[in-house]
Amino acid sequence: MGSSRSMLFFINLAIIILNLVAPSISQDDGICTLTADYCWKCSDTGTYTAGDKYEENLNSLLSSFSSNTQNNSGFYNSSRGQDSNKINAIALCRGDLSQDSCQACLNISTEILLQNCSTQKEAIIWAERCMVRYSYNLIFGIEQTDPLKHLPSPNSAKNPQQFELVLTPLLGILSDRAASGNSLKKFAAGHATVPGGETIYALAQCTPDMDKQNCSRCLNKSVTEIPTCCGGMNGGRVLKPSCNLRYENNSFFVSTADSLVDIPTPVPPAPAPEEAKKKSNTKQTVIIIVVVLVVSVTIFSSICFFFRARKRRVKLEQDENSEDVSLMESLQYDFETIRSATDDFSDANKLGQGGFGAVYKGTLLNGQPIAVKRLSKNSEQGDREFKNEVMLLAQLQHRNLVRLLGFCLKTDERLLIYEYVPNKSLDHFIFDPNNHEHLDWETRYKIIGGIARGILYLHEDSRVRIIHRDLKASNILLDEDMNPKIADFGLAKLFVIDQTQGDTKTVRGTYGYMAPEYVIHGRFSVKTDVFSFGVLVLEIVSGKKIGSFQYGENEENLLTYAWRNWREDTIQNIIDPVLTTSSQIETMRCIHIGLLCVQENVVDRPTVASVVSMLNSQSVVLPVPSQPAFYMHHNTGSDIFALAESDQSKSLSVHVTENEPSNITEPYPR
Known part of the structure; x- marks a missing residue:
């Protein structure tokens, strides 16, 4: 009788253990994938009408998080509105982030959340470095796991x-x-x-x-x-x-x-001490049965756990492979479709010619306009590597990046299909005497901020860090609302399997926009793009090209010109004369930021996250800039190459694009 009760007890114990070690696996109903840079969930519990008071309160509340420079903790919680229009929100940055990085992450995350969950009264987004959520329900101090x-x-x-x-x-x-x-x-x-x-x-x-x-x-x-x-x-x-x-x-x-956590090496349990006195035969039998049962349950549980975990891993791998195949199929276009859309790549549809190939406008059968970049035939990648890189670039989505719609492969033809951006490129406006008057300061300031946010996404918020290495006015496209979109990001990786930071033997870029350490030594980093951004800012504010121009009896370039006027306290000379009604505080602050970005010492240049904070908040104190790069070597392009040749090995190949006036007509250059 006692033995039967013992057996029943351990059978029940076995069932309990199996339930504990093999729980049911819940389905993940969100849009997150392993390769996503952001995960968000738009709740279907309620909606609001665009333009109503709820939306006004929501926009005001979320924007206050990214502009709050007084909070160093990285945690924000606040409310706006009353009654049915009341909105509660929480923003949380990773605990190790600087204030600049935190605010930059919140700024982009709130923007993405509002775009993808528009009219939803409740939503949440997780980025790698921060989290933002809002709701019409009370959320403060309440544990929520869904x-x-x-x-x-x-x-x-x-x-x-x-x-x-x-x-x-x-x-x-x-x-x-x-x-x-x-x-x-x-x-x-x-x-x-x-x-x-x-x-x-x-x-x-x-x-x-x-x-x-x-x-x-x-x-x-x-x-x-x-x-x-x-x-x-x-x-x-x-x-x-x-x-x-x-x-x-x-x-x-x-x-x-970081802190080292001391985890002691697990020690196997010591064997039970030998019984001092033998028990009766009945008790020995019970003990043997108990031991055998426990061992059997343990082995069985371990096997169940192993196969459940293995089944889960196999399912995840299958799902991931299925997602990759599905994504690849959705990105690949038929060559004949693209050839027909561009009228067999006719000259009439040609938009521009750049270092990576020619660009054509096309129209798909459904009426959708596209831009097709016909890549030059000197890529060192195979088809598989090319497809993988394209699949990565297609997942980089931000309002300030030109969206890559897909690709096409046919024998020796490699095509990239982009969204068509109607307003051509930035240089078409700021350097064209007939167009630059249409760019008021408000529009230029919006363009500067949009470029900075796009670079920040490439550097810090995308899953794989992308360094552009050829940022310039002709690679900034403008949509119908004059919002900037960065083009040609990641194209260097489609031609040479390269690093995103370090040294390279092939320097690709445009004279004037390239940082000195990149030209001279082939070294590139996120600060390489910061330098190019600084040149762009000075061009946008001044309306002048980076290249040489005459000032009185002296021949100068934009960096030396801006630096000289900064030192002589004649900064008004740098500002485009058509900006007569602009905010002098903002224009002078942008010139200050531009000079900080083009400093010769790489360490002194700010990060893009810092630049975004400087642009978003007037309360951020700007340091005093030091001498810009190439201040002593500014007369002509030949000086720069003479310097490069004398300071490095002959194996460094420099592919440089000169900024010729014809570039202003290229909406999809280089």
């Missing part, structure tokens, strides 16, 4: 079993540290080493309006979801409105936030 996003890495850990033995306690310790934070920050980051050398970097974070108990519960529940969503993988994220977890085998946060 909507939920699981983002597992596609790659397996080197030793999954050892990895998990270190990961679980690491996340537990960081969760406790985060929950113990204050009302301004509940964040913890750290790393631990897996036996065998692999390192796990992780963070845990709650919205600081949560109390310790709710934060701890939210994070601990997220830790228990890791084996189901990301078991055996070397990285993963669990995203919820009130908390989030992240871990990877590479460092992804600022080193100052």
